Amino acid sequence: MSSFENFPIDLGTLPSGEHLEFHPLQPAYKWILVINTLFFFILLIGGTVLAYVLNSEEIPSWIFYLTLAVWLIALAFRSVLMLIAFNKRGWLIRTHDVIYQKGILRYTMVTVPFTRIQHSEIRQSAVARMFGLAKVRIFTAGGMSSDLTIPGLSYEQALQLKDYLSNVIGRE
Amino acid sequence: MRQSIQGVVLFFLNAVRTFIKAFWPLILVYVINNEKLEPIKLYVFLGFGLIAVLLAIHAFLTYRNFYYQFAENEFVITKGYLKKVRIAIPYERIQSINTKQNLIQQVLKVQTMELDTAGSSQKEVQIIALSAENASMLVEQLNQYKSTLNTEPLPVDNPDEMVQEKVQEFEKVILKLDVGDLIKIGISENHLKSAIILLALISGFISQIQDIFSGFMNNYEEDVENYMVEAGVIMVAYIIFFFLIIAILYSMIRVILMYFNLSFSKNGTLFRLKAGLLNKKQWTLPYTKIQVFLWNTNPVRKLLDFVTLQFVMAASNQNDKKQNILIPGVPAKKMELVMEELFLVTHMEPIVTLRPHRVYFVRFFMILGLLPVMIAAVFAYSEWIFWAIGSGWLLLIGVTSLLKLKRRSIRINERLIQSESGAVGEEYVLMEQYKVQSVKFIQTFLQRRRKVASLVLYTAGGFTIHVPYVSTRDAWDLYNLILFQVESSHKDWM
Numbered sequence: 001m002s003s004f005e006n007f008p009i010d011l012g013t014l015p016s017g018e019h020l021e022f023h024p025l026q027p028a029y030k031w032i033l034v035i036n037t038l039f040f041f042i043l044l045i046g047g048t049v050l051a052y053v054l055n056s057e058e059i060p061s062w063i064f065y066l067t068l069a070v071w072l073i074a075l076a077f078r079s080v081l082m083l084i085a086f087n088k089r090g091w092l093i094r095t096h097d098v099i100y101q102k103g104i105l106r107y108t109m110v111t112v113p114f115t116r117i118q119h120s121e122i123r124q125s126a127v128a129r130m131f132g133l134a135k136v137r138i139f140t141a142g143g144m145s146s147d148l149t150i151p152g153l154s155y156e157q158a159l160q161l162k163d164y165l166s167n168v169i170g171r172e
Numbered sequence: 173m174r175q176s177i178q179g180v181v182l183f184f185l186n187a188v189r190t191f192i193k194a195f196w197p198l199i200l201v202y203v204i205n206n207e208k209l210e211p212i213k214l215y216v217f218l219g220f221g222l223i224a225v226l227l228a229i230h231a232f233l234t235y236r237n238f239y240y241q242f243a244e245n246e247f248v249i250t251k252g253y254l255k256k257v258r259i260a261i262p263y264e265r266i267q268s269i270n271t272k273q274n275l276i277q278q279v280l281k282v283q284t285m286e287l288d289t290a291g292s293s294q295k296e297v298q299i300i301a302l303s304a305e306n307a308s309m310l311v312e313q314l315n316q317y318k319s320t321l322n323t324e325p326l327p328v329d330n331p332d333e334m335v336q337e338k339v340q341e342f343e344k345v346i347l348k349l350d351v352g353d354l355i356k357i358g359i360s361e362n363h364l365k366s367a368i369i370l371l372a373l374i375s376g377f378i379s380q381i382q383d384i385f386s387g388f389m390n391n392y393e394e395d396v397e398n399y400m401v402e403a404g405v406i407m408v409a410y411i412i413f414f415f416l417i418i419a420i421l422y423s424m425i426r427v428i429l430m431y432f433n434l435s436f437s438k439n440g441t442l443f444r445l446k447a448g449l450l451n452k453k454q455w456t457l458p459y460t461k462i463q464v465f466l467w468n469t470n471p472v473r474k475l476l477d478f479v480t481l482q483f484v485m486a487a488s489n490q491n492d493k494k495q496n497i498l499i500p501g502v503p504a505k506k507m508e509l510v511m512e513e514l515f516l517v518t519h520m521e522p523i524v525t526l527r528p529h530r531v532y533f534v535r536f537f538m539i540l541g542l543l544p545v546m547i548a549a550v551f552a553y554s555e556w557i558f559w560a561i562g563s564g565w566l567l568l569i570g571v572t573s574l575l576k577l578k579r580r581s582i583r584i585n586e587r588l589i590q591s592e593s594g595a596v597g598e599e600y601v602l603m604e605q606y607k608v609q610s611v612k613f614i615q616t617f618l619q620r621r622r623k624v625a626s627l628v629l630y631t632a633g634g635f636t637i638h639v640p641y642v643s644t645r646d647a648w649d650l651y652n653l654i655l656f657q658v659e660s661s662h663k664d665w666m
Contacts, residue, residue, distance in 0.1 A: 003524050004649040008586050014652045017613065096659035107620075109613040111651075113658045116609045116665075141486055141632035141666060142609035 015094065017111065022090025022101060025152030028131040030086055032152070035127055037082065041075045081105065091150045093164065098138065100150050112148050114168045116140050122158045134158035138165065173240055178280040179301030183231035185276065186300075191227060240299060240310075247287070247314060249297060259297060261287060263317045267461055267486060267666075271307050273452040283307045283452075287314075288485070311456055315442060343444070346513050347436040347499070347506055353478075354431055357501035358424030360473040431500055438513050445497060455497050460664040461485055463607055463633040465514060467507070468599040477504040486632040486666045496633075520590045520602060522583035526650070528641035529624045533577040535641075541569035572596075582639050584650065589629070591637050601637055606661035608654050613647060620644075627651060632666055 004011050048071065052064040085104040092099045098117075101109040117138055124134040135151040136158050153161065192199065202216060233253040240249045246260040267288040277283060282301040302310065349357075432449035441459040446452070464484035473479065481499040502510060508518040545562045552558035575595040583590040584605075591601040608629045615625040625647035627639040639650060 002645045002649050003526060003643075004646070004653070007523055007653075009653065009656070011649050011652055014656045016648065017651045017655070018648050097655060104617065106614065106616045110610060111612075111655060112610040113655060115659065115661075140609045140630070142630035142634065142636075145630065145634075145636070148610065 017099070017109065020092055020094075020099070022092045022099070024087065025089050025091070026131075026133055026154050026157075029133055029152030030083065032127055032131060032133065033082055033086070034079065037075070037078055041071060041078075045071050089152065091153075093161075098148065098150075098165070100148055110148050112138055112140055114165070116142075117165060117169050119169075120162050120165045122155075122162055124155070124158075136161050136165075173306075175235065175238060175240075175299060175301040176282050176303045176306065177235075178282045179238070180231050180235045181280060182276065182282070182301050183234045184228055187227040187230055187234075188224075191223065235301075238299075242313065242317065247297075247317075249299070261297060263314070266314060268458070269311050269314055269456045271302075271311070271452075271454040273448070275450050277301075278450075278452065285310060315456070315458075343437050343439045344513075345435055345437045346510055347434075347502060349431060349434040349501065351428065351432075353501060353503070354428045354434075355424060356476050357431075357478060358427040359420060360470065360476055360478060360501075361423035361427060362470075427500060434499065436499060436510075443514075445499065457483065457485065457497065459514070461666060462514075463631045463665075464601060464603045464635045464637075466599065466601045466635075467502070468594070468597055470597040473501070474598075478502065479504055479507060481510070484631070484633040484635045515588065515602070520583055520588055521585055522590070523585045524583070526582040526584070526639065526642045526646055528577060528580050529622060529643070530577065531619075531622050531624060532580070532641040533573050536573040536576060537569060541566050541573070580640065582637075582642070582650075584653070589637065589654075591639075601635075603631065603637070605654055605657040606663060607631060607665045608658055611651055611654055613651055615644070615647075629654060 002011070045068065048064070048067050052059055081104065085102065088104055088107070089102040090100075096115070097111050097113045099109060099111045101107070118141055120136055120138045122134050123137055128134060132155055133151075134153055134155045134157075135149055136153060138148040138150070140147060150161070234251070237253045237256075238249075238251045240247070242248075243260070246262045247266070248261075249257075249259045251257050251259075270286045270288065272284040272286065273282075274284075277300075280301070282303055284298055284300045285302055285307050287297040299310075429449050430451075431447045434445070434447040437444050437446075443457050443459065443462075444454065445457075446454045462483050463486055465481075466484065467479045467481045469479045478501040481502050483497040485496065511520075512518050545565060548558060548562065572595040576593070579592060579594050579598065581592045583592070587605065589603060589605050593599050593601075609632050610630045612628040612630070613625060614628065619625055619641070623644050624641045625644045626641060627647050627650055629637040629639070631637070639647070642650070
């Protein structure tokens with residue numbers, strides 16, 4: 001039941017954001033996500049070990065092992081979740097807007113109409129370059145939180161997307 | 173064109189200020205060691221004189237080399253005598269045109285004009301010495317150039333809008349505040365904020381006094397202690413009373429200084445806000461640049477029948493709060509008029525009203541109420557005081573969450589969207605749907621089980637409207653509606 005039944009604009013005739021078919025990201029992007037997660041947890045675990053070694057007299061060993069176990073479980077949980085959720089990630093160009101979706105525990109779908117795009121740019125980190133991947137960042141006037149980043153594109157895809165967006169912005 | 177000749181004085185004072193800022197330790201050394209430097213006094217004075225002359229020459233050259241002019245598509249400023257700078261601002265980039273006048277400028281009878289250029293990294297442009305006539309001429313001219321850009325006929329939804337634009341060639345005053353209003357507004361300001369600022373100032377002062385008297389106190393320690401205990405209670409009462417009075421006075425003076433003679437007026441689609449006693453300011457804002465319109469009240473303000481208004485303007489930087497334009501108090505009965513001038517309707521007539529699911533309350537209560545109490549319970553379950561404070565806290569959070577849930581609503585018609593929120597105070601946010609920048613649909617796995625979802629609407633100016641915990645169906649419908657409005661609109665949004 002919708003609250004919009006008697007709305008003067010017939011919402012049934014509008015293009016809907018539901019049940020869209022998204023383009024998946026490049027499978028190699030999975031590895032970048034894994035590397036990023038590992039890097040984060042290596043820092044975390046390294047820090048914990050260092051703190052224990054330096055203060056081994058004050059910190060009881062069971063606290064150290066417990067913390068370590070918590071990090072490892074968190075790492076396993078995060079990795080499994082990330083790999084399952086990877087298929088949920090996707091992007092899409094519609095007639096008048098660009099969309100990116102992700103997440104299983106917390107599903108989000110950000111949509112930016114072409115008319116509201118200020119500019120867009122291609123970014124490529126050192127790790128991404130090894131895999132031949134890039135991301136396209138789309139800027140709006142709404143500030144940082146409303147900007148849209150589409151990661152996990154092949155460099156050619158990124159170029160195409162950016163060209164397409166630049167074209168469309170000029171037209172609209 | 174050059175600025176008024178009085179600009180030389182301003183440039184000079186600015187230069188002196190920068191100089192003092194940079195070299196104040198040196199000047200301090202001279203003042204303290206006055207006697208030691210007696211023999212070379214002459215040279216010191218000569219030195220200062222030389223610096224003054226140099227600064228004056230600098231001021232004159234700065235003035236001589238500062239030009240502004242109207243080019244075909246842009247407003248151009250050229251300045252600098254050592255390093256020449258040319259700043260060009262396309263007319264369509266100009267967000268709003270503001271003027272300011274501080275005390276010195278009031279004496280010199282000149283004004284500062286500022287151009288806000290949002291959406292670009294370009295620094296905002298200032299012309300600091302314009303005569304009143306030149307300033308208003310400049311404002312008019314810039315507005316004219318801007319409007320000629322938009323001469324192509326825009327699709328207008330409301331035919332009244334067109335008529336009104338043509339008829340209103342004169343300035344129409346929408347709102348004026350007199351000193352009586354300002355005093356009431358001052359009373360209903362947030363005194364906690366003022367009190368904290370004051371407390372910080374005074375506690376620094378008191379600790380200094382204590383240092384001075386501590387030696388003296390030691391001699392009479394016992395007497396003093398007895399006396400202090402007796403006097404303590406009375407003292408505390410006095411201090412609280414004193415603070416309250418000071419805080420209220422402080423707010424009142426601040427409000428009167430900032431908003432003296434406030435007038436809010438409309439000329440066609442241009443809105444103008446003027447206010448200030450020592451620092452006179454004027455903001456000119458076209459309707460298209462206003463992204464979000466919000467107003468709120470607190471219980472005291474409600475009692476006095478006032479609301480606070482705020483215009484959120486497009487900003488290049490999200491943290492840039494100064495883009496927002498504030499009217500500290502509007503008599504509640506004037507709100508209909510203000511609304512009509514802004515949106516052509518006296519109040520928002522909703523066709524659909526969305527309210528959050530009761531899970532929204534549960535979430536608030538869990539995170540702010542239950543979770544902290546449970547964490548505290550691990551450490552303090554054996555103390556009776558924990559149970560007292562804990563249950564009090566749960567009650568407080570429970571009641572505020574319930575009030576929040578009851579108040580929270582999103583009202584929608586075919587043009588506008590209005591959000592209402594608050595537990596004790598009330599906040600209303602109103603905007604044109606087509607001004608939304610991007611839309612985010614959110615659904616956590618917990619929300620999915622309840623068949624609810626949330627939307628976030630982002631606007632230029634960094635302001636976001638949250639639509640929390642509505643049914644999944646409604647969330648999608650609103651999502652589709654907003655995007656349709658944005659994508660089918662050809663109106664200027666910035």
